Amino acid sequence: MRDFISQRAREIPPSGIRKFFDLALTMDEVISLGVGEPDFPTPWNLCEASIYSIEQGGTSYTSNRGLQSLREALSRYLHDHYHLSYDPDDEMIITTGVSEGLDIAIRAVVDPGDEVLVAEPCYVSYSPCVSLAGGIPVPVRCMEKDHFCLNPDRLMEKVTPKSKALIINFPNNPTGAVMRTEDLRAIADIVCDHDLILISDEVYAELTYEGKHVSSATVGDLAARTVTLNGFSKAYAMTGWRIGYLCAPKEICDAALKIHQYVMLCAPVMGQVAALAGIRRGEEEKDRMVREYRVRRNLFVESLNRIGLSCHLPEGAFYAFPSVEKLGLSDNEFAERLLKEEHVAAVPGNVFGSGGEGHLRCAYAVSRKDLNEAVRRMEQFISRLS
Amino acid sequence: MDDKDLLLLQLLEENSRLTTRDMAVMAEMSPEETQARIAAMEAAGVIRSYSAVIDWERAGNGEVSAIIELKVNPERDYGYDRIAERIARFRQVRSLRLITGTYDLQLTVTGKNMQEVARFVSEYIAPMDRIRETATHIIMKIYKENGRTFCEKEGTERIPYSL
Numbered sequence: 137m138r139d140f141i142s143q144r145a146r147e148i149p150p151s152g153i154r155k156f157f158d159l160a161l162t163m164d165e166v167i168s169l170g171v172g173e174p175d176f177p178t179p180w181n182l183c184e185a186s187i188y189s190i191e192q193g194g195t196s197y198t199s200n201r202g203l204q205s206l207r208e209a210l211s212r213y214l215h216d217h218y219h220l221s222y223d224p225d226d227e228m229i230i231t232t233g234v235s236e237g238l239d240i241a242i243r244a245v246v247d248p249g250d251e252v253l254v255a256e257p258c259y260v261s262y263s264p265c266v267s268l269a270g271g272i273p274v275p276v277r278c279m280e281k282d283h284f285c286l287n288p289d290r291l292m293e294k295v296t297p298k299s300k301a302l303i304i305n306f307p308n309n310p311t312g313a314v315m316r317t318e319d320l321r322a323i324a325d326i327v328c329d330h331d332l333i334l335i336s337d338e339v340y341a342e343l344t345y346e347g348k349h350v351s352s353a354t355v356g357d358l359a360a361r362t363v364t365l366n367g368f369s370k371a372y373a374m375t376g377w378r379i380g381y382l383c384a385p386k387e388i389c390d391a392a393l394k395i396h397q398y399v400m401l402c403a404p405v406m407g408q409v410a411a412l413a414g415i416r417r418g419e420e421e422k423d424r425m426v427r428e429y430r431v432r433r434n435l436f437v438e439s440l441n442r443i444g445l446s447c448h449l450p451e452g453a454f455y456a457f458p459s460v461e462k463l464g465l466s467d468n469e470f471a472e473r474l475l476k477e478e479h480v481a482a483v484p485g486n487v488f489g490s491g492g493e494g495h496l497r498c499a500y501a502v503s504r505k506d507l508n509e510a511v512r513r514m515e516q517f518i519s520r521l522s
Numbered sequence: 523m524d525d526k527d528l529l530l531l532q533l534l535e536e537n538s539r540l541t542t543r544d545m546a547v548m549a550e551m552s553p554e555e556t557q558a559r560i561a562a563m564e565a566a567g568v569i570r571s572y573s574a575v576i577d578w579e580r581a582g583n584g585e586v587s588a589i590i591e592l593k594v595n596p597e598r599d600y601g602y603d604r605i606a607e608r609i610a611r612f613r614q615v616r617s618l619r620l621i622t623g624t625y626d627l628q629l630t631v632t633g634k635n636m637q638e639v640a641r642f643v644s645e646y647i648a649p650m651d652r653i654r655e656t657a658t659h660i661i662m663k664i665y666k667e668n669g670r671t672f673c674e675k676e677g678t679e680r681i682p683y684s685l
Contacts, residue, residue, distance in 0.1 A: 151685070153683050153685065156682075156683055157681075157682060157683045160682035160683065161682065166682055168680070168682045168683070170682055170683035170684070171680060171681060171682065171683060171684045172684045172685060173684060175680075259685065260685040261685075309685075427529070427532075431529075431533065431548040431549070432548075434547050434548050434549075434550055435544060435547050435548050438547045481682045481683060483683060483685065487685065488685075504537075
């Protein structure tokens with residue numbers, strides 16, 4: 137039999153943490169700082185809204201774009217909270233998580249051979265999605281000395297006539313970095329000067345602890361060339377519902393919609409109903425969770441620095457990204473031994489691309505009790521190293 | 523009272539055993555300031571006491587609790603206050619509130635067994651002047667107390683890693 141696996145599928149690198157995953161599943165009493173999702177269940181009023189809707193027979197397809205009521209509510213919300221202006225009829229698609237939004241955004245704008253700049257370290261799917269669309273991912277490294285913000289000079293070094301798009305994610309997974317207006321302005325100039333599309337994954341926008349999140353599309357002339365991606369997973373603790381959204385100028389949105397209608401048809405209606413409840417009545421619960429993340433961040437980062445894992449204070453998301461460089465182990469070795477010896481799961485930074493090596497991504501979206509226990513075990517581990 | 527005070531109160535309400543040092547880190551203040559703010563709120567009676575939420579059924583002491591509702595004739599000049607104070611003095615009374623609706627006062631009473639609770643109501647509460655009517659509801663099972671659920675949750679399946 138011939139090898140049926142396509143070249144594209146074959147060429148995508150396997151996940152860098154598969155072996156950790158398998159290992160962790162065989163162990164008891166693992167404290168996992170490895171999961172990028174809230175430890176809170178979805179707020180009950182959102183679940184109730186969805187359950188009620190199911191009981192009323194709300195189990196069918198929605199329009200390709202998603203529920204009109206949800207898009208309208210979102211459009212108002214984005215305007216009121218982030219000064220974004222998107223027409224719910226022409227410039228928005230409800231997607232099956234941000235993952236799908238990212239995929240269709242890339243496929244809508246990338247032709248084979250196009251270069252797509254990817255600010256790294258970042259969520260692991262960006263480059264593979266670019267490759268699957270036939271594009272060429274070009275990493276741009278964000279440096280710790282820049283607090284993991286995207287440095288315009290480093291971006292310029294990677295721009296070529298083939299560059300088509302830039303993908304950024306702030307607040308950032310895995311670093312927790314946040315870009316301010318002035319940081320974004322310099323990036324906006326480059327994006328506009330070189331006629332690029334900006335794909336801005338802002339799924340952690342609500343989890344911004346110092347000041348308010350600045351949405352890329354509100355900076356300079358970016359609105360006309362930005363795809364804003366966001367979703368409900370992180371802020372509303374709705375990871376399993378798979379609801380995200382894509383906002384873009386009509387032309388791009390139309391192209392993305394064509395792909396969306398063929399590959400996804402629509403996002404799950406139950407999730408859309410829960411998301412609508414989130415926008416309408418979820419603010420208080422969301423704020424309560426954000427407050428708790430901030431408290432945990434303060435506690436956790438202080439503890440990491442105390443036990444010798446130097447860590448800047450992340451301004452957003454729910455990840456701490458301490459350096460393990462001074463401890464004489466690579467991030468892979470550190471993560472593997474930490475798991476095997478102390479049953480603490482954290483993700484080695486190198487899996488998030490260039491600039492991630494030598495670091496560990498620790499999600500602090502776990503209870504304070506578990507965080508304290510994780511710190512205790514990490515301290516124990518580090519003391520054995522020296 | 524500012525946002526920092528509110529945060530300290532929320533932290534303490536969730537877990538009053540937090541150390542000052544930890545609370546200071548969480549609330550982004552010095553331990554001295556944290557201590558001073560808590561002391562001020564204690565002095566002002568904002569923080570009344572520190573206690574634990576106990577599942578007495580699980581502790582196995584076999585006590586019985588009841589919610590007692592009372593219709594009360596309010597007193598000229600004092601309203602419900604004086605009679606409420608008299609009722610509150612009984613050790614058996616765990617909580618006491620003035621409420622809207624059919625009844626006026628609602629109290630929670632704890633006793634060794636149902637007879638003891640019933641006797642307490644009939645001997646001490648019901649005969650008091652100004653009490654017109656009582657309704658006693660024995661608590662059969664507690665699902666949630668002070669914001670804490672008592673029923674066991676099934677562990678949900680959470681993957682160890684995601685990216």
